[in-house]
Amino acid sequence: MRRVAVIGTGHSKFCFNSPKTSLEMLAEVALDAINEANITPRDVQAINVGNVLGPFEEGQGMIQSFFANDIGCFNVPASRFEGACASGSMAVRDAVLLVASGYYDIMLVGGTEKCTAMSTGLATRTFSMYGDSRYEFPSGFTFPAVFALLAHLYAKKYEIPLAALKEQMAAVSVQSHEYAMKNPNAQIHKLISKEDVLNSFMVSTPIQLQDACPFSDGAAALIIASEETARRLVKKPVFFAGVGQASSGKLSSQYKYLPQLHAREVACQQSYRMAGLTPKDMDLCELHDCFSIAAMIAAEGLGFFEPGQSGWAWEKGETRLGGKIPINISGGLKAKGHPIGATGVSQVYEVTLQLRGDMVEQGRQVEGAKYGIIDTLGGDGVLLSLIMTNQ
Amino acid sequence: MEYKLTWQEYNKALKKDRLMGLRCEDCGKFTCPPMMVCAECVSTNLKVVQMSGRGKVVSFTTSYIAGEGRENELPYTIVLVELEEGPWIMGNLVGVDPKRVSMDVMGRSVELGYRVYPGDKFSSGDMARPAFSLRD
Numbered sequence: 001m002r003r004v005a006v007i008g009t010g011h012s013k014f015c016f017n018s019p020k021t022s023l024e025m026l027a028e029v030a031l032d033a034i035n036e037a038n039i040t041p042r043d044v045q046a047i048n049v050g051n052v053l054g055p056f057e058e059g060q061g062m063i064q065s066f067f068a069n070d071i072g073c074f075n076v077p078a079s080r081f082e083g084a085c086a087s088g089s090m091a092v093r094d095a096v097l098l099v100a101s102g103y104y105d106i107m108l109v110g111g112t113e114k115c116t117a118m119s120t121g122l123a124t125r126t127f128s129m130y131g132d133s134r135y136e137f138p139s140g141f142t143f144p145a146v147f148a149l150l151a152h153l154y155a156k157k158y159e160i161p162l163a164a165l166k167e168q169m170a171a172v173s174v175q176s177h178e179y180a181m182k183n184p185n186a187q188i189h190k191l192i193s194k195e196d197v198l199n200s201f202m203v204s205t206p207i208q209l210q211d212a213c214p215f216s217d218g219a220a221a222l223i224i225a226s227e228e229t230a231r232r233l234v235k236k237p238v239f240f241a242g243v244g245q246a247s248s249g250k251l252s253s254q255y256k257y258l259p260q261l262h263a264r265e266v267a268c269q270q271s272y273r274m275a276g277l278t279p280k281d282m283d284l285c286e287l288h289d290c291f292s293i294a295a296m297i298a299a300e301g302l303g304f305f306e307p308g309q310s311g312w313a314w315e316k317g318e319t320r321l322g323g324k325i326p327i328n329i330s331g332g333l334k335a336k337g338h339p340i341g342a343t344g345v346s347q348v349y350e351v352t353l354q355l356r357g358d359m360v361e362q363g364r365q366v367e368g369a370k371y372g373i374i375d376t377l378g379g380d381g382v383l384l385s386l387i388m389t390n391q
Numbered sequence: 392m393e394y395k396l397t398w399q400e401y402n403k404a405l406k407k408d409r410l411m412g413l414r415c416e417d418c419g420k421f422t423c424p425p426m427m428v429c430a431e432c433v434s435t436n437l438k439v440v441q442m443s444g445r446g447k448v449v450s451f452t453t454s455y456i457a458g459e460g461r462e463n464e465l466p467y468t469i470v471l472v473e474l475e476e477g478p479w480i481m482g483n484l485v486g487v488d489p490k491r492v493s494m495d496v497m498g499r500s501v502e503l504g505y506r507v508y509p510g511d512k513f514s515s516g517d518m519a520r521p522a523f524s525l526r527d
């Protein structure tokens with residue numbers, strides 16, 4: 001297979017109540033990515049789009065075709081990827097494989113979502129569609145509830161008093177808000193304290209409002225190309241070194257591994273193996289912190305910390321710039337925002353800019369970073385792992 | 392090849408207070424809720440059996456938010472229960488004040504009952520759900 005690189009990027013500001021439609025948000029960042037890659041819409045051979053709840057947000061299904069037309073990619077094959085919050089990463093992985101195979105040389109990958117067009121009640125209802133509708137939704141399944149169940153399991157299994165675990169969880173949120181202050185695309189530019197987290201509204205015990213990411217609007221886009229094409233078009237291509245994807249069933253069916261998510265281990269082992277790298281080689285990580293406890297579980301599943309240890313790592317600053325493994329220097333889903341179909345593409349955008357050394361101006365560059373890993377979780381059932389490098 | 396135990400059949404039985412599952416004729420392990428194959432060994436040599444309905448709470452959460460149309464149920468407690476036969480299942484904990492449920496509930500023995508969720512415009516009809524009560 002051929003090496004594949006990101007050669008163009010675009011990212012909207014993530015926000016609440018965007019005045020633009022999902023398609024408009026995506027078209028704008030797609031043109032930014034096209035311009036940065038020194039190509040025109042006529043050079044794009046195929047399009048992958050992550051979009052999850054378009055039908056509920058704007059009554060729009062099959063957004064990819066209308067999007068392709070709007071940006072002048074007339075009659076170009078366009079596919080929509082739907083894997084809940086990992087949709088964008090799925091769209092990226094498939095594009096990487098299609099270009100690696102030699103079938104296409106240049107693809108556009110985008111993700112867009114307008115979650116805040118829905119009321120909170122409808123958003124909560126539609127998000128819960130990404131759990132098992134037959135055997136688990138009837139019990140009142142919501143995603144906060146899933147991670148709340150995992151948080152109590154985590155406390156019990158690793159023998160961490162709940163009060164101590166809640167402090168660790170708060171440390172995750174506090175860090176994310178700090179880095180989001182430096183990210184102009186972030187939805188939330190507001191510092192919070194541990195006390196703010198611990199005094200926030202109780203959503204689903206033990207998860208409080210400030211343990212959770214917000215509902216968000218936003219879009220991100222990438223141009224992906226073969227190495228040969230990439231070297232011809234841009235000075236600093238950033239390559240995909242490894243990709244992985246794994247599925248899992250309803251939460252209860254994963255019981256042998258909980259609170260860890262086995263699919264994550266399967267997915268990241270694929271990407272580590274393909275890259276010939278280990279967790280120790282990683283210089284930065286963007287991972288799926290839909291909830292603070294989710295971030296902790298992810299950091300362990302990816303191999304950065306022993307199970308039950310990551311909370312202390314956050315508290316000691318090992319996840320900050322200069323720490324053992326800088327995690328979510330973007331502000332993460334928690335403070336950068338989480339427009340679900342766009343999130344995976346946004347994570348790749350972040351790691352690409354870090355590996356190009358383009359974050360100096362924003363004051364959050366991981367010095368000398370060579371390898372970055374992206375982790376995205378979709379609903380109960382899909383885990384994506386992508387490793388990128390500037391080498 | 393047909394399902395040994397469909398969702399509809401499972402649902403109908405649960406509404407009669409019976410939790411149905413599958414026992415694998417090859418490896419002897421149980422799969423519940425049902426699947427097309429044995430969750431352990433992927434065999435399709437499965438027998439429909441009634442589960443004991445007893446188990447212990449392995450995790451819980453009391454939810455103060457609900458999706459559109461279910462706000463009237465708040466607050467409610469969701470539990471993961473390890474059934475006597477091995478598998479875990481999601482259900483509700485009833486007969487206790489949800490606001491008072493704490494980590495002390497983890498490990499407690501429970502017994503199956505059921506409640507019916509009437510469904511909404513997105514679901515295909517009503518659905519029974521396990522509603523567990525503490526045994527001690």
Ligand SMILES: [Zn+2]
Pocket residue numbers: 415416417418419420429430431432433434
């Ligand atoms: Zn079996």
